[in-house]
Amino acid sequence: MPDILEVVKSRDPHQPEFLQAVTEVVESVAPVLEQNPEYRRHNVLERIVEPERVIMFRVPWVDDDGQVQVNRAFRVQMNSAIGPYKGGCRFHPSVNLGILKFLAFEQVFKNALTTLPMGGGKAGSDFDPKGKSDNEVMRFCQSFMAELFRHIGPNTDVPAGDVGVGAREVGYLFGMYKKLTNEFTGVLTGKALNWGGSLVRPEATGYGAVYFLEEMLKLRDQTMEGKVVTISGYGNVGTYAIEKINELGGKVVTLADEYGYVHDPEGIKGEKLAFMADLWTIYRRPAKDYADRFGCEWVPGRRPWEVPCDVAMPTALENELDLSDAETLVKNGCQAVVEVANMPCTLEAAHYFKEKGVLFAPAKAANAGGVATSGLEMSQNSMRLSWSRDEVDSRLKGIMKNIHATCLHAAEQYGMPGNYVAGANIAGFIKVVDAMIDQGVV
Ligand SMILES: NC(=O)C1=CN([C@@H]2O[C@H](COP(=O)(O)OP(=O)(O)OC[C@H]3O[C@@H](n4cnc5c(N)ncnc54)[C@H](O)[C@@H]3O)[C@@H](O)[C@H]2O)C=CC1
Numbered sequence: 001m002p003d004i005l006e007v008v009k010s011r012d013p014h015q016p017e018f019l020q021a022v023t024e025v026v027e028s029v030a031p032v033l034e035q036n037p038e039y040r041r042h043n044v045l046e047r048i049v050e051p052e053r054v055i056m057f058r059v060p061w062v063d064d065d066g067q068v069q070v071n072r073a074f075r076v077q078m079n080s081a082i083g084p085y086k087g088g089c090r091f092h093p094s095v096n097l098g099i100l101k102f103l104a105f106e107q108v109f110k111n112a113l114t115t116l117p118m119g120g121g122k123a124g125s126d127f128d129p130k131g132k133s134d135n136e137v138m139r140f141c142q143s144f145m146a147e148l149f150r151h152i153g154p155n156t157d158v159p160a161g162d163v164g165v166g167a168r169e170v171g172y173l174f175g176m177y178k179k180l181t182n183e184f185t186g187v188l189t190g191k192a193l194n195w196g197g198s199l200v201r202p203e204a205t206g207y208g209a210v211y212f213l214e215e216m217l218k219l220r221d222q223t224m225e226g227k228v229v230t231i232s233g234y235g236n237v238g239t240y241a242i243e244k245i246n247e248l249g250g251k252v253v254t255l256a257d258e259y260g261y262v263h264d265p266e267g268i269k270g271e272k273l274a275f276m277a278d279l280w281t282i283y284r285r286p287a288k289d290y291a292d293r294f295g296c297e298w299v300p301g302r303r304p305w306e307v308p309c310d311v312a313m314p315t316a317l318e319n320e321l322d323l324s325d326a327e328t329l330v331k332n333g334c335q336a337v338v339e340v341a342n343m344p345c346t347l348e349a350a351h352y353f354k355e356k357g358v359l360f361a362p363a364k365a366a367n368a369g370g371v372a373t374s375g376l377e378m379s380q381n382s383m384r385l386s387w388s389r390d391e392v393d394s395r396l397k398g399i400m401k402n403i404h405a406t407c408l409h410a411a412e413q414y415g416m417p418g419n420y421v422a423g424a425n426i427a428g429f430i431k432v433v434d435a436m437i438d439q440g441v442v
Pocket residue numbers: 161162163164165166205232233234235236237238256257258280281315316317318340341342367368370371
């Protein structure tokens with residue numbers, strides 16, 4: 001039996017993020033494979049690390065000066081064993097095939113944990129929406145969809161937003177899909193409310209992560225009341241995580257970007273939260289604007305993890321928190337780390353938190369509220385009905401509680417009590433590979 005990590009490394013030596021995501025899963029599921037020889041016989045590990053399909057395409061578009069620009073785009077259709085491919089689109093200059101494969105791979109397990117019938121996929125482009133006009137963004141989205149539309153559909157593949165893709169972009173993507181197919185269907189989630197979106201979808205990832213954190217804290221007889229929290233990204237997930245933390249009596253004291261971080265010991269709330277909410281999501285402006293506007297400390301070239309906190313919630317990008325950040329957090333008394341971004345902690349940082357007894361929520365469990373609510377949007381679209389805010393929020397809360405319990409149960413069952421990383425990987429893995437086996441070698 002070949003070592004799967006060696007296979008992945010030798011096939012795709014230039015995809016470190018993908019290898020990292022696979023390594024974490026392989027470490028977790030080793031006891032499962034040992035106890036279930038059937039999984040080895042069906043070669044499930046070798047199959048699950050290979051995308052079912054990857055579409056790569058060029059996206060030509062015309063900028064405001066009349067100049068033709070070209071970007072590269074992908075849709076990674078990773079696994080459809082338990083439902084149509086499902087996962088967001090990322091527009092960011094760092095996007096490449098390896099990053100999208102890691103995101104699509106994570107999505108497979110995450111979507112399985114929600115219990116909703118969704119397979120995993122991820123799309124994206126190296127297009128940078130920063131500094132682009134509305135019209136440029138629209139032309140880019142239209143050109144992107146002019147190719148993607150033939151590969152997706154409400155029962156085939158249902159994309160959504162991710163970094164750099166919010167309600168505005170989903171609107172432009174949907175408009176083009178509708179024009180090309182002459183169909184009004186739930187082919188994208190994260191739609192605006194007045195044309196098929198779901199209440200609570202914008203808030204869902206941030207709220208869901210805080211619901212997960214509440215469950216973890218309950219095990220230590222604690223609540224969010226009085227907790228000091230550090231975050232990084234201040235886009236969609238950062239904004240709504242802060243809103244929920246404030247509501248539950250916590251206080252968020254940082255926000256950050258690639259240039260440095262803002263320290264606001266008074267907490268990001270009220271008028272300040274409203275200002276911050278628009279800063280990236282609408283204007284794509286740097287974090288420093290917040291410091292300038294409210295007279296807070298701006299710390300250039302450093303990361304927010306050096307600010308003492310009870311809870312750290314990385315909310316920007318992969319590998320934004322490394323071992324030395326983890327050591328600083330632990331030294332400063334941090335009790336819990338919640339991965340709200342996808343794979344924001346390096347493997348070494350995640351291992352260190354576990355070793356030191358810090359509560360550690362892995363992304364595929366903690367940020368699953370977003371895609372879960374996308375699943376609820378799909379259900380509402382299929383039924384041609386809209387649920388109330390309370391209905392969606394209580395389903396979201398129920399799903400997050402269930403994911404928390406599922407992770408604990410799976411980890412316990414395989415001899416790793418309290419290890420949320422192992423629990424999330426094992427539970428997601430078993431659900432997906434059982435479905436793959438049921439469906440034969442396809
Ligand atoms: N939007 C969603 O529903 C979900 C998002 N996620 C993950 O959450 C994270 C954030 O996503 P969103 O808030 O949706 O994106 P967003 O586009 O709304 O916000 C992105 C944030 O990251 C910051 N950022 C961009 N480039 C950066 C860099 N090079 N260094 C540091 N910061 C940088 C931006 O300033 C912004 O604050 C990503 O890892 C995404 O995959 C995970 C689950 C669902």
